[in-house]
Amino acid sequence: MKLSDFEMDIMQLLWQHEPCTASQLHKVLLADTQKDKKVAYTTVKTIIDRLEQKGAIERCGQDGRAIVFRSLITQDALSEQVMPGFMQRFFKGNSRSLIAHFIKEEKLNDEDIEYLQTLLKNKKLD
Known part of the structure; x- marks a missing residue:
């Protein structure tokens, strides 16, 4: 599974706070980022939709009208997938x-x- 840097950022937050909604992830992301790098809720929701399409996360319930998500892939499993490419790219293996x-x-x-x-x-x- 290939994830962009921002998708990886969202996964990191989800692993720390799951299960949670897109709105909850957006609030955590805003608290973690610098003032000049604010990210719109719609951007976070788009990334969550992509992660769901890729099979990295799934819907696991609802909180009022909001959909609650949880990860389907562990941090260790994703690390095992990306480490060889990272090591090859930056350290020639x-x-x-x-x-x-x-x-x-x-x-x-x-x-x-x-x-x-x-x-x-x-x-x-x-």
Whole structure:
């Protein structure tokens, strides 16, 4: 399933707040965006309609006259689909470069570093 950047943004919000209506997603989106980047409700509704057509979300009820939506695809499943293309596009398929980039660019606290060390230790045991 191929999603645009804005469709991905809407999916992120839906995963955090589901189930919810288009109006609820629009309000959350307005609260999260900068003042100069306001998005119209009709734009959000169009994206929700596209996500429904693509099979990423479904109608799961009503709240008054508003339709309530929930996701049909998990964040992990979508990540698995898009990561290979992302890695190829930006890092020429080299996972080492991808990991190094994020470690160098991210501000990591001690808890983050400990978590990454545990992941690497577990990976070594596999």
